[in-house]
Amino acid sequence: MSEDLVTLTIDGKEVTVPAGTLIIRAAEQLGIEIPRFCDHPMLDPVGACRQCYVQIEGQPKLFTSCTTTVAPAMVVRTQNTSDEAHTAQVANLEFLLLNHPLDCPICDRGGECPLQDQALAFGPGESRYREAKRVYEKPLHLSALVNLDRERCVLCARCTRFCDQISGDRFIELYARGASQQVAIAPGEDFRSPFSGNTVQICPVGALTATPYRFVARPFDLSTADSVCPHCSAGCNLKIDMRRGEVVRQLARDNLEVNDGWACDKGRFAFGFPDSPDRITTPLVRDHGLEPASFGEVFGRIAEWTEGKRVAFLSGGRLTDEESYALSKLARTVFATNDLDHRRHLEGGELELLWAAGLTGVTYERVERAKAIVLVGLDAEQEVPILHLRIRKAARRGAKVFVIHHRRTRLHDVATHILCRPDEVAGLLAELAAGTSAAPAGLAGAALREAGNDGVMLIGAGALDRPGAADASLAAASATGARITMVSRRANDHGALRAGVHPGLLPGGRPIAVPEDRAEVELVWGQIPNYRPGRNARQILEACARREIDVLFLVGVDPLRDFPDAALALRALRNVPRKVVQSLELGSLEPYADAFLPAAAFVEKDGHFTTWEGRSQRLKPLRPAPGIALPEWEIFASLALACGSDLGFETLEELQEELGGLVAARESVPDWPPSPAPPPMAQGLELFTYPLLVDEGRLSEGAARLKAALQEEAFVEVHPQDAAATGLAAGGRAILRTEAGQAELPVRVTEHIARGTVFVPFNQPGLAANTLLSGTFATAVTLEPAHAAAGPSGGPADAQPEEVPA
Amino acid sequence: MSREPAPQPDVLQQVGAIAKGMATVFKQTFRKDNTEQWPKQIVAPPERSHIGRHLLNKHENGLEKCIGCELCAFACPADAIWVEGADNDPENPTSPGERYAKDYQINYLRCIMCGLCVEACPTRALTLTSYFELSFTSREEAIWTKEQLLEPPPPLGTDPVDREG
Secondary structure, eight states, rough: OOOOOOEEEEETTTEEEEETOBBBHHHHHHHOOOOOSOOTSOOOOOSSOOEEEEETTOOOEEETTTTOOOOOOEEEEOOOTOOOHHHHHHHHHHHHSSOOSOOOGGOTTTTTTHHHHHHHHHOOOOOOOOOOOOOOOOESSSSSSSEOOEEEETOOOOOHHHIIIOOOOOOEEESOOOGOEEEETTTTTTOOHHHHHHHHHOOSSEEEEEGTTTTTTOOGOOOOEEESSSSTOOEEEEEEEETEEEEEEEEEEEOOOTTTTTOHHHHHOOOOGOOOTHHHHHHHHEEEOHHHHOOOOHHHHHHHHHSSSEEEEEEOOOOHHHHHHHHHIIIIIISSOOEOOOOOOOOHHHHHHHHHHOOOOOOEEEEHHEEEEEESSSHHHSSSSSHHHHHHHHHHTTOEEEEEBOOOOOOTTTEEEEOGGGHHHHHHHHHHHHSSSHHHHHHHHHHHHHGGGEEEEEEEEEHHHTTHHHHHHHHHHHHHTOOEEEEEEEEHHHHHHHTTOSSSEEETTEEEESSSHHHHHHHHHHHOOOOOOOOOHHHHHHHHHOOOEEEEEEEEEOOHHHHSOOHHHHHHHHHEEEEEEEESSSGGGGGTSEEEBBBBOGGGGOOEEEEEEEEEEEEOOOSSSSSBBBOOOHHHHHHHHTTTOOOOOOHHHHHHHHHHHSSSSSSOOOOOOOOOOOOOSSSSEEOOOOOOSSSSGGGGGTOOOHHHOOOOOEEEEEOHHHHHHHHHOOTTTEEEEEEEEEEEEEEOOOOSTTTEEOOOOOOOOTTGGGGOOOOSSEEEEEEESSSSSSSOTTGGGOOOOOOOOO | OOOOOOOOOOOHHHHHHHHHHHHHHHHTTOOOOOOOOOTTSSOOOOOOOOOEEEOBBBBSSSOOOOOOOOOEEEOTOOOOEEEEEEEEOOOOOSSSSSEEEEEEEEEEEOOOOHHHHHHTTSOOEEEOOOOOOOOOOOHHEEEEEEHHHHSOOOTTTHHHHHHHH
């Protein structure tokens, strides 16, 4: 921490800041506001708008304070003390406003516009310009989400710098020069960046506006509250704007420890689901059809159904920490079952145990400061987009990034990709652990070893799909000294795991089979009646299909869509006598549900979401739940009472107190048996799948613009050699056959996929890929061309590698 | 601690004061009456008197002047105005430019006729008229819709609906 400090004087006040600080930042520390448009703390300085002129004593000309670093004994005078700086700023604002249209009444930025505010605070008041203003066609639709109004643009280059420096998706650029300089996109191109909404948020004028918020509200209409994004485990901090109780806009909130002030487009624009017309807000019970009932009535029926019966619970990744904890306690103490699970992937072994116990110790800051980062089975951009931005930031700071995956990810311009088949991951990790070979895996190992404590391994769900990969990555981490963590996709997978929604783990990652660990929980819960580890999600569904379960609770999960074996999920639902669905809506579960319990959405409940790092972030109730929907923990507590038991808490505070003691990070975890040896993989083609960012998931319902901008139709991606061998051509269609089913999809041929593997997105329009799967996210597949809809006639020899849109 | 007794007023002075007061009463009693016998007798209010309901104006080509900017709602001290903007259909625009008012409502139970909304309007779309015959029998009726506000007011005393309602 031997940073050089520099002392300078601004407006007669002394301030000491680290060397290299910009004058504008030093002035902020003194509370002196210098007007600015192009300056943004997360972007490199550019000095484009010329608004932040200050006078530096001893210098003949004015300086832009956003590009000038401090120097010892520098004497700076801002507009407050220097007439020259003041005159220059007023003149500059007059220049900026020359061609700026008087659009404020119809502009979405009106009322919260930095240009409007600063023109009032620092501007000339009147313009001397009487001539006609520059006119452009407007608005220009850069994508279905982002509109560009070039007349309003002040050419600050914030948007283009964001795309250049932060997201790397360089779709827009400043084009032409002089008076006709403008933000432009290549003709025919769409702004297909999953981070495009950030450019709208940082635009200091109304030049970039978002279609979903276009003309919807004014700042004074909105009640704004802080929340946390429910879409992925990144845990982006959001500001949620509501007009008359309806969410109309979500903005990223600055939290330098988490999202750096950014949010992905899904977090920003997929906000319609709590207000979906399909939402059900009263309990339902099936007598003849599903009919509305009171909570008391439904609880009574459930108590009848479950009395002395075999009960199992499946949950999604949407419950808060508190609700997950209540679920874990309900299942184990009231229903005496350990058949509960929230996961979709296979066992994560000891890595999962460490993660559950809060012992992984990788944070965003660790990622940003890392010298070497290895991602295994993780497509960060599509699964946890804000982590992707952090990895890019680390790469800009010089980190070496390696990705071990079956398919190239959007980190391709900053990372070395090691493409491999699913059965090759463990071998590559062993090579990485050895770190001696000159192959990329060996280099990755050497880089991690060199980085030591500053090395980070991020293990995605894609690597947990096959037994052994998680253990191998843990071994690689301990061999290289790198820090390692799991990165799950859904918002509160981590919280659910820590709270014990797991067949073998109690809260805090305490294995139920280990007596000492169990005793710690029993101190709080009392005797746990059943301490044989239960069934995991897959085994629960199999048991359901074999009629070994009498009542199945589906809490915020739809196994028909979420579980990687649609046929098994369907058999399970058909063979369980009673199904209780607890969610926002019924969706495809409607024919199967025997009872429905309406839950509160994330904007309506109090609690915490845990990020992939293990950071618990508070969700506040921003509005009352519609109808008589209740937060899930209240439903669990009341259900326990109806069943003649008691969860032991009546308020959220009591619950949190109990939970806090149990999920606090532990010092060590007991040994965990190594995963069984994976079954050998067939020699043929292997299909793998994971969900893309914008898919048909239930939380993206109603986000039509987002889908129009970023959603892709289902496709199958194959390597050129595999395409040639199976007779497929780019642009043609292929028939995929797996053990579970078959599908016909358009073909994309790309060399950016491991040879011998075939990628199909999990849940895009056109195909729910779980109809092709048998319990894991990878399966053997055969491909053949579909002749009915012939592609280009050239045949396989002409197959051209096709660029995959990011 | 007894208080000083108030000085006795002169009797003549008191009688004079009464006479002066009664003179004012009698003068008013025999003056010509200013009361208007509304609704039997309709007296046109002075020209340019803006004492009544609002009117949403249109351009000569039939397009609405209102652009749905909500500045009137912002200016309103009584929170009586509700505006929702929307995108104009370029083929068949409702107003000039990109934005129009999809919904526009004034709640006359809240409106205090202060006219700040008119001052705020950047397009002179909103003006006050002299039509003051506003009476309601329900809360819903007091909330005027955009269609009602676009309709120029009828001459005073001719609207039968409110009268009978």
